[in-house]
Amino acid sequence: MTQTSALPVATPQQLAWQQLGVGMFVHFGMNTFHGVEWSDGTLPAESFAPSELNADEWVEVAVAMGARYLVLTTKHHDGFCLWPTATTDYSVASSPWRQGRGDVVRDVAEACARAGIGLGLYLSPWDRNHPAYSDPDRYAEVYRQQVTELCTGYGPIVEFWFDGAGSEGYRYRWDEVMEVIHRHQGDAMVFNMGNPTIRWVGNENGLASDPVEYVVDHGQMSNYTVETIDYAEALYLPPECDVSLRRGWFWASDDEPKTLDHLMAVYYGSVGLGAGLLLNVPPDRRGRIDPADAARVREFGAEVERRFGRPTPLRLTQLAPGRWRARTEDGRPVDFDHVELAEDLIGGQRITGHRIVLDGRVVAQGLTVGVRRLHLLGESVSAAEFEIELSGRDIDGAGPALASAAVHRTGVLTPPAIPDGYLAPTEYPE
Numbered sequence: 001m002t003q004t005s006a007l008p009v010a011t012p013q014q015l016a017w018q019q020l021g022v023g024m025f026v027h028f029g030m031n032t033f034h035g036v037e038w039s040d041g042t043l044p045a046e047s048f049a050p051s052e053l054n055a056d057e058w059v060e061v062a063v064a065m066g067a068r069y070l071v072l073t074t075k076h077h078d079g080f081c082l083w084p085t086a087t088t089d090y091s092v093a094s095s096p097w098r099q100g101r102g103d104v105v106r107d108v109a110e111a112c113a114r115a116g117i118g119l120g121l122y123l124s125p126w127d128r129n130h131p132a133y134s135d136p137d138r139y140a141e142v143y144r145q146q147v148t149e150l151c152t153g154y155g156p157i158v159e160f161w162f163d164g165a166g167s168e169g170y171r172y173r174w175d176e177v178m179e180v181i182h183r184h185q186g187d188a189m190v191f192n193m194g195n196p197t198i199r200w201v202g203n204e205n206g207l208a209s210d211p212v213e214y215v216v217d218h219g220q221m222s223n224y225t226v227e228t229i230d231y232a233e234a235l236y237l238p239p240e241c242d243v244s245l246r247r248g249w250f251w252a253s254d255d256e257p258k259t260l261d262h263l264m265a266v267y268y269g270s271v272g273l274g275a276g277l278l279l280n281v282p283p284d285r286r287g288r289i290d291p292a293d294a295a296r297v298r299e300f301g302a303e304v305e306r307r308f309g310r311p312t313p314l315r316l317t318q319l320a321p322g323r324w325r326a327r328t329e330d331g332r333p334v335d336f337d338h339v340e341l342a343e344d345l346i347g348g349q350r351i352t353g354h355r356i357v358l359d360g361r362v363v364a365q366g367l368t369v370g371v372r373r374l375h376l377l378g379e380s381v382s383a384a385e386f387e388i389e390l391s392g393r394d395i396d397g398a399g400p401a402l403a404s405a406a407v408h409r410t411g412v413l414t415p416p417a418i419p420d421g422y423l424a425p426t427e428y429p430e
Contacts, residue, residue: 003385007348007395008215008236013187014197015345017158018238021271023069024062025242025280028104031250033285037429039078041129045094048080053097053287059115061281061289065301069118069158072108073277074150076122077166079129085149087142090129109154118158121150125193135230140173141200147177149185151184160185162193164200164220164229191240192219193229199237201275204424206243206266208275211367213237214349229367236348238371241270243424244280245293251282257296260303264416267304274343274370308374311340311406318401319387326384326405336407337380341388343369343403350400355393358383369402376415 010018031039033047062070075081078249081091082104093100105121112119123146132138150158160181173193181188192200199219201208214236219229243266246255258266263279270277281297284290289297312334314326328334345353355365363386364375392400 007350007393008234009348010214010236010238010345011197013189014236014238015371016358017189017198018276018345019069020068020158021276021372022065022067023071023118023159023240023276023278024058024065024067025122025244025278026058026070026072026108027076027244027249027251027280027282028287029073029076029082029123029250030078031076032283033218035252037248037250038076038109039128041079041090041127043078044329045080046096048092048095049097050283050285050287051100053104053107055111056103056114057289058059058108058281058283059111059117061294061297062117063115064298065279065281066304067117067279070108070112071120071122071125071159071161072105073122073147074105075127077122077124077126077128077163079127079133081146083149083153085146086255086272087145087149088130088174105150105154105243113155115389119154119156120159120161120189121154122161122163122165123147123150124163125172126170127162128166136171136173137392140176143172144176146179146188147180148184151180155189157185159189159191159198161191162196164193196235196237198276199239201239201241201270204242205418206241206277206279207269208241208273209269210237210273211352212239212274212370213368214370215343222223238274238276240276240278241266242278242280244282245297246280248283249280249282251284251290257290257293258300258422259419260296261350261416262418262422263296263300263302265418267300268374268376268416271372272309272374280359307338307341307410307412311408312336314385314405314407316402316405321399322392323340324388324390324402325385326388331384333382333384334407334409335380335382336409337377337409337413339364339375339377339386340406340408341369341373341375342371342405343373344401345371345403347398347401348393350393350398351390352393352400355389356386357389358386376412378413378415380409 084093390400
């Protein structure tokens with residue numbers, strides 16, 4: 001095993017966020033009403049006019065999907081704000097929706113609170129409407145005020161989502177933004193920019209890859225550049241995998257949801273590898289979830305629950321350094337076709353390789369385990385116990401360790417697949 005004396009470790013807040021597993025992204029705003037992915041800040045505020053906006057429906061769909069939190073685009077790159085901010089007239093206050101007295105952020109915050117799920121807020125740093133953006137010092141005051149309004153007006157925030165698109169080379173005063181967040185929302189995760197506590201996985205396909213490293217010394221800026229964000233030191237930054245239910249991030253009449261098999265492939269390639277999943281479900285121009293989208297998301301949530309909602313927990317015993325036995329509670333054989341492992345992360349991410357050995361035969365293997373690792377065996381087996389071999393970092397005499405193990409009987413032996421060529425674009429939408 002690799003000997004090391006120090007390793008960045010997670011905060012309790014990071015570990016709690018990692019346990020959430022799945023969140024729902026909601027892209028909604030000016031672009032929804034014009035059939036575009038990006039706009040330049042010149043579309044009239046009067047065109048924001050949802051006729052039936054229902055945030056409780058959004059949250060109900062999130063819950064049905066299995067999401068534990070929801071992230072709303074409070075301001076996309078066009079600068080249009082979904083709350084009545086004091087920093088610009090380009091907001092819901094200048095729209096006909098509810099006679100200019102509506103507040104989408106408040107509707108969503110209250111719906112999340114009623115349903116008992118967390119609230120996350122996306123606030124684009126890049127602002128193509130605000131006149132102060134051409135002056136980084138003036139805009140710093142605007143952006144800090146926007147963050148302050150969101151931090152202080154809507155209750156507890158689980159996550160602030162800072163999108164790097166369009167911000168290449170721009171000088172933000174992130175220390176001031178972080179001070180506001182730490183003062184008012186100290187438990188919130190910060191996504192990818194500023195002083196992040198979680199990071200972008202590096203693509204918009206919703207997929208991680210083995211190994212899923214929680215400790216990194218750099219991050220990636222956006223899907224449209226190779227520019228990286230370098231950190232002064234290695235940090236514990238678990239990844240979040242963002243992907244849209246449709247090809248586009250905003251609702252469009254000529255788009256359609258991904259297949260169930262595609263969504264399950266995303267689940268195995270994100271949550272199943274120890275990353276978080278943030279699945280975007282965009283409301284339509286009414287402010288409702290498209291019926292086809294709602295049906296597919298519910299189907300997805302039901303299938304995840306069917307496969308993994310009733311695990312058979314196993315009793316773990318450490319037999320020797322790097323060698324563990326997983327055994328059923330009563331010692332009786334059970335049938336299973338998936339194995340789920342979880343690493344003990346209290347002392348940092350230490351597992352760098354693992355093998356599952358049944359009757360002297362390796363039935364599954366991989367690199368990292370992390371907060372959860374799912375293995376589809378490709379066969380149905382019956383056993384009361386098996387062994388798990390671990391390799392990894394030995395930190396001050398403590399080697400890699402498991403927190404839990406379980407098995408699942410799903411009836412699924414073939415891995416789900418993403419259709420050939422179905423990848424998120426890496427070119428700017430305009």
